[in-house]
Amino acid sequence: xxxxxxxxxxxxxxxxxxxxxxxxxxxxxxxxxxxxxxxxxxxxxxxxxxxxxxxxxxxxxxxxxxxxxxxxxxxxxxxxxxxxxxxxxxxxxxxxxxxxxxxxxxxxxxxxxxxxxxxxxxxx
Numbered sequence: 001x002x003x004x005x006x007x008x009x010x011x012x013x014x015x016x017x018x019x020x021x022x023x024x025x026x027x028x029x030x031x032x033x034x035x036x037x038x039x040x041x042x043x044x045x046x047x048x049x050x051x052x053x054x055x056x057x058x059x060x061x062x063x064x065x066x067x068x069x070x071x072x073x074x075x076x077x078x079x080x081x082x083x084x085x086x087x088x089x090x091x092x093x094x095x096x097x098x099x100x101x102x103x104x105x106x107x108x109x110x111x112x113x114x115x116x117x118x119x120x121x122x123x124x
Contacts, residue, residue: 005039007049017058020057075122
């Protein structure tokens with residue numbers, strides 16, 4: 001069976017459900033009956049395509065799933081080991097900070113001295 005290249009609503013829903021649950025497009029595309037990664041990406045980049053809005057929503061939901069996983073990994077007392085759990089948490093935190101920097105990125109505070117503030121005000 002070849003890879004489907006024609007978009008159907010059912011196929012789009014299946015792909016988006018899997019993305020929303022945390023799967024990558026790369027892994028989805030490896031499965032039989034799924035289109036190639038390049039095809040999924042092409043659908044997702046075209047604002048005129050039906051898939052575009054659904055894909056964006058699925059990506060938003062995926063971020064929330066990843067954030068929830070952080071607590072699950074931290075609370076898991078399994079045999080994985082502390083170092084492996086820390087790596088999994090740190091990786092997800094980094095990805096979240098890139099996907100949603102305003103929500104999950106590092107907050108930078110600027111503390112200007114009075115002298116610096118006066119200088120900036122004088123040049124504006």
